[in-house]
Amino acid sequence: MKVFFIILAVVVLIFLGIRYFLFRIGDPVNNKVSDSYFYHYRKNLIVHSPMGNWFELGYFESDADVESFQPINRDFGKDKSNVFWKGRKQAVDYATFQVDTTGxxxxxxxxxxTNGKEYNFLGIIEGADPKSYQPLDPSLPDYKRISWFKDNNAVYYRSKKTQGDPTTFKPLNDAIAVDANYIYSIINQRGEGIYAFEVDEVIRKYKRIAGEIKIVNDTYVQIGNAVVSAFTKDEFTLHTFETIKSTKEVNYFTIVVNDTLIYKGIAYPEIDIQSFEPLDYGYCKDKKSVYYDGKKITGASISDFEIISPDYAKDNKNVFYKNSIAEKANPKTFKKTSESDVWEDGTNKFREGKILQGKLK
Structure with a gap:
């Protein structure tokens, strides 16, 4: 019996110890408003813990006044003197601060x-007028509506001011927007694959074209007898046709206009539509040929064609720089060096598909 009580005492002590050191959050401050603000389990302070999952998502011990603190929504709160976001005190005007139902x-x-330069602190949207700032178009679907806003002077995309006219501006899809006078490219990122980085820009590109607007898919827009897209290396392309009889979506980046396939804004009038296959970095192929940015790569073998970088590819006979053969490059030994934009094959060094002076051996 004595042993039993000793074991029980040890178990209780271990449980209390675990609870003391691991349990960080106590009761929610107001779980009807926020599932992320809590009273600390042991200390007299406010804790912000995303959805109460402090073990995986972390938690922050706020310096908010415990007696007067109340959450505004999931992540915002205020006490008698300050406004807090994720538990951190924010540099805002306390008396007039608000978070409305549109976000x-x-x-x-x-x-x-909330995408400020300093992590966990609000950033100022430069130039935005708080009196007239509002959603651009409440009829947009949720995932787009939260990105587009306007005030009396400008349109804002993901908190960045654009050149768009706030009275007539309209985003058409993921790539293109228009107002009464111009066509705009919506650029979310530049580069591909591991080279991609976010930019979130709306760029004025072209005078507004006359004609009816037809949204082909989330990438392409038909305006009159022209098709436009922004998902290209030039970040805007316009293809004009004598007449457009039909448009057909193949996938997000690919459509067929009349009998011409357009992939990432580049027209491929020679390509076989039925056997078309997109590849990485502007390459694609059909049953007859391999292409780079709309140009056929003469001499490339379809069966063993391999892309090795954004600019280089190879087959069992040749190395290709974009759509041209890199003369004298050995595909079996061709590899990147530690030098910027320099490749070598054990005999020669190459830059932009050309041999650099001086042999390696």
Missing amino acids: IIKDKNHVYT
Whole structure:
């Protein structure tokens, strides 16, 4: 019996110890408003823990006044003197601060974004007028509506001011927007694969074309007898046809206009539509040939063609720089060096598909 009580005492002590050291959050402050603000389990302070999952998502011990603190929504709260976001005190005007039902965060002086330069602190949306700032178009689907806003002077995309006219501006799909006078490219990232990075820009590209607007898919828009897209290396392409009889979506980046296939904004009038296959970095192929940015790569073998970088590819006989053969390059030994943009095959060094002076051996 004595042994039993000793074991029980040890178990209780271990349980209490685990609870003391591991349990960080206690009761929610107001679980009807926020599932992320809690009273600390042991200390007299407020804790922000995303959805209460502090073990996986972490938690933050706030310096908010415990007695007066109340959550505004999941991540915002305030006490008698300050506004808090994710438990951190924010530099805003306390008396006029508000987060409205559309997600706009503002006070009398500024409109704010949660994607500020400093992590976990609000950033100011430069130039935005807090009095007139509002959603661009409430009829947009949710995933687009939260990205587009306007005030009396400008249109804002993901908290960045654009050149768009706020009275007539309209995003058409993921790539193209228009207003009364211009066509705009919507650029979310530049580069491909591991080289991709986010930019979130809306760029004025072209005078507005006359004609009826038809959204082909999330990438292409038909305006009159022209088709436009932004998903190209030039970040805007316009293909004009004598007449457009039909448009057909193949996939997100590919459509067929009349009998011409367009892939990532590049027209491939020679390509076999039925056997078309997109590859990486602007390459594609059909049953007859391999192409780079719309140009056929003469001499490339379809069966063993291999892309080795954004600019280089090879088969069992040749190395290709974009759509041309890199003369004298050995495909079996061709590899990148530690030098910027320099490749070698054990005999020669290459830059932009050309041999550099001086042999390796």
